[in-house]
Amino acid sequence: MATKLDQLYSLRKKFTIIGITGRTGSGCTEVSELLSKPFCELDNIRVPKGDAKSVFDKKYLIVYNYTSQNWQKYNVVQYKRVILFILLPFLYKEKAKALELIKDYYRFRMKDEPTTELIQKVDEEITAILNSFNSVVLKIIHINVKLIKSKNDAILKKLYDIFWGEDFFKLSHSIDECLIKNGLINRICLLHHIACNFRKSGQPFKTKEKSPEYIYFICNIINLIIKATKRHCDSGCHIVIDSLRNSLEINFFKERYSAFYLIAVKNDKRKTRLKKLYNSHSELVINRILEIDDKEYLCGDFQKGNFDAPDVQNCIQMAGFHINNYNFSEEKDQGYISSFHSLGEQLIKLQGLIQQPGLITPDAQERIMQIAFTSKLNSGCISRQVGAVVTDKEFSVKSVGWNDVPKGATPCSVRNIKDLQYPETASGYTEFELGRGLKETEQINGNQTDKQSSDELDKESIDFLSFVQKAYSEQAMPMEKLGGRNCPYCFKQAYNAFSGEKNQVHTRSLHAEENAMLQISKNGGEGLEGGFLFTTASPCELCAKKAYQLGIKYIYFIDPYPGISRNHILKSNPNHDPKMISFSGAVGRDYHKLYDPFMSQKDELSLLTDFKIESPEDVKVKQLKSLLKTKIVDNELKGKLDELFEGHNNPLERFIEILKNGLNGQKNMP
Template sequence: MKKTNPSTKLDELYSLRETFSVIGITGRSGSGCTDVARILAKDFKDLEITRPKEMSQIIQERKYEIVYNFSISNWITYNTIEYKNVLILLLIQNVSHRAFSQHLKNYFRKSFSQETDEKHVSKLHKELYAVFKYHSPIIKKAKSFRSIDKLKRDKKLKELAIFFWGDFKHFAEQIDAILVKYGTLERIFLLHHTASNFRKSGQPFKSEVVEFKHIYHIAHVINRIIKGVKVSDRNKNAHVVIDSLRNSSEINFFKERYSGFYLVAVKSDDRKSKLLERYNDSQIVEGILKFDETEYKCNDFVKGRFFTPDVQNCIQKADYHIITNSKSSSKTDFITLEQQLMKLQGLVQQPGLITPSTIERCMQFAFNAKLSSGCISRQVGAVITDSEYSVKSIGWNDVPRGAVPCVVRNAKDIVKDNPFGFSSFEKGFGLKESSDGSFIIDPDHAEIDQESKDFNDYLKNSFNEAKLSDTSLGGINCPYCFKTVYNTFKGEKNQVHTRSLHAEENAMLQISKYGGQPLKDGILFTTASPCELCSKKAYQLGIKKIYYIDPYPGISRSHILRQGVKPVSTDSMTADPELHMFYGAIGRGFVKLYEPFLSQKDEIGILTDFELKTPVKEEVKQIKNILEKRMKNDPKLNEFFKDEQTVIDRILTLVEKGNNFSIPVNETEIMQKDEKNVD
């Protein structure tokens, strides 16, 4: 749907956003991704959005009013690309009747540890086959597109878009409903592995061979559908929402391809209750949450299995975060789901429509800080403010001052005589080193010294030119994570061996390092969330609010930050800090959404041809001041400027007639001088 307001002089300037944008949605199961897509597909009049208060004196409410008024005329409805529908399209296009039966036997189950119920699957296949047979024209049409990911002709792209949102959409919904009927968890397992297989090999079937050239296979298909929307609309309007993306490689594909792509992370504190409300079956919900935990973690991804879901990485890449905890509100504070999406749309179409909230600004500081991190595993930033959100300190996860960050070390240097940036322990010197640098076992520290030597040998065997050739590295540096390698060497999992300080503790220490400031009742912003150790430190410092992006997997929230003890001699009910899930713009999205194309002052001037004019009285005053400097104490000067309203006209008359500039004091004198000139 196009915007409803009349065209303006600046339409061309904003045409790229008015005619094209793609919103990708990511989030954990039960967070509300589909709800976001449904709202974006509605007309503005159908949204449950509180009207702004008139003549409000509160800045936040004035911002709300600005966005609301803009949205009335400029809200755009989005076309929804459901990821599951894309998978169904690829399945029916690539799989024969017999192969589809085998595909169901392989993956229509709750887990690989569970045997497939072949009778159940056979019954499912029979029902699906009946639908396929009834809708054979749709199957035939789907197969006619052949390699969708390589379609280029406008005619075919247009056909694809019309087909995808036409007959095929109803067909896909029917197929999905049948899959759900035969097993909710089985359906999730089937679609999960179908998607992974397509990204792994370009086919839905099992394959032991991983070909990275297929990692964007599904993304390319979605891209072709988006192109089809653009060519099928007369005015080339294409606004698409993808529900939903759960693989960070695909997200990178769209981020790099489209400047108008925005990734929205949807989060919720009550996912379990929402799922129970939807399914009304605790066993199904527990199964979904268990499977969601697998998709959320990045265990496979860090091993190079980039075809698997990694929702945690996806959330970290988001441009805009949304929380779905609040269903309705009479407040005008961008807290409900509809209000948050209204703000997003307004900023997409009119960057800089309003300025960032205090929370967004502080979290962006933390985001920028994390980019300084020398950690090669994960970058985290943190900011600490006072109770009025005045920044007191920033920090990022990195080694202590004076140590060499991991990112600039090279693991292959360990074979050298004096490798740069490595500790005595890593070099194999243990706690004692001789004057010539040779290894000596000290009887008092024999055990640790021997471990140091063994670890050095382990490093040299693990990181050498044979295993890590310059050719395979492609010219990039080769640092290594001490914690990971040492834990592997010891056969344990101990977080204490990390070389880096955590971002939160680094921010706290920075304050004490340079003189110290009180942090009681302060506010902590972190691009992750505090671990157990950092949570204890924040609790001890009297931090009252913690804003986080992604919850820590440990027990810091439920154990450390939820003591429930009333503090001594204060009015607070508890010493526990308030925990707030961050929502709003961040990262590249922060800059894209809040940096205006044009200053608002210039924009308004261009739109309205508005021009301020200096009052005649002030113009006359300026002219008189200039003349007084040249004609001091001339009585005729004051007489001439007596009638301010006609002074400028009289001067212009003199200039136009080319008279010698002596100042006539009235109209009669002007006429007399004119008559002399005629003679």
């Protein structure tokens, strides 16, 4: 419904981009499909009770009432359709290479030899599909060529018509069906590699070339689709991208659009969900999907410098709105805290807050997670920043923490590895790092000013120093390439490389969670029985144990990767086990975007309705009388004034009459 404020909110109302990220099987597609439905087709949304009593019930009612009038349908940009869109010209131009592409990547496992018959079959089927959609295929090839030269209005209009047109929809659907039918996993592998190749070299094919300029190759096309939609769709531009799995691509949209929101979809029971989804497929297929997902989740390829690869863990950390995708009824009886349950409910909350920031206030979990999220930025760890908060059972914050070295030691991020080339003058490094570490405890505890002869020095320490000096030499990390940046190093990474270990114990830092828990005993101690631990990652086994011992009852986490802590440490005794709860709601920059109102609700209401509130007349008359009495000194006149105001039914009318007479009398005076 149109209101007087629409002009003020028009940017939010007319233009919003939502990106979706999450692990395979979490339900990213389910969420984007829900966003594309009308309000009446959202299922699993509780109709609010008329007699909402609790604060949560009242908030729920507000969100429900608002979104039932303002729910916005989104158009889904499927990432795979964008890939097909830019792939078609390549397939057409170089038919032989297309077959090559299928041969290269259409496999169950990369090491498997491709089955010639299957490849033949897929190639033939795809060729047949392309032939039957010849006219739209030609249009797509044509527009791709045009887009390279110009992005003027007429071309964007064509892009808009083709991309959202029925023909392209049918074409991409047919190709998808064909690929799925011939090999569920093979299709995933094919798409994965084509997308990576595009981001690596701007081409779908295997190539040695790679350049950072192509990282945004696919994003740029999505961006053009957004622009075309913004310009040519009358009802506004509301787009959901299903899905984004590369953190650099997410940055692309974050930097461009203040109306960009990233949703992370999480599901504890992904395997069960996948089994249901692909019930005709074997366990082997499901396991392979999860295996691929593990690879795309942990940012291993990223750390190796392959920035074109998916890094879903990083993506989830960047999300501003977290959604839990579990069965509503399963969790209902837990009742530990009231919240928006189903996918639909979480989405109406998001939409309500996008369109009307501050529609409701954040809940306690969001408030505390936001503090943890803010704290994580203080971490001096150069690989990953984590924040944590512990509260009592009333959500009163008892302490905050982040992963960092013990207080007094120098955080990794402010050290400069270049200093280690001159160990005599380097500061902030340990004796061990400086090549002066001694294994024997008596020597560690001995007088440090004692000069040690060089043969007494621990060989490992000396070896490590020269290893580090070589590994981080000027040749390996030239200053000029750093462009003025500091050059810290990670001791754990270096020591593990040096010793051939993979040991997490060598970290210099305390974990955020243990840091937060330790702060409490440092500052005098306070019981945490029944309290909460919030972490922007998820607790490791060591931290989970500590939380357990402190009597913490609930652990809220963001990373859907609790390792074995969840089923091992945290599943010991159902009466005492802390509950792990996947965080849902807003966090980070989006917390402010969603909860910070444009103007006060009071001002907004008066703008909407021209509403003014006035005092009743008798109150105004009293105010007038007291004003007059403060100004009149003459006691006789004061008495008359009392008479006037108290002796009449309508003192104001009488007062005006006297005033009129007085003024007229004055006029008649000679």
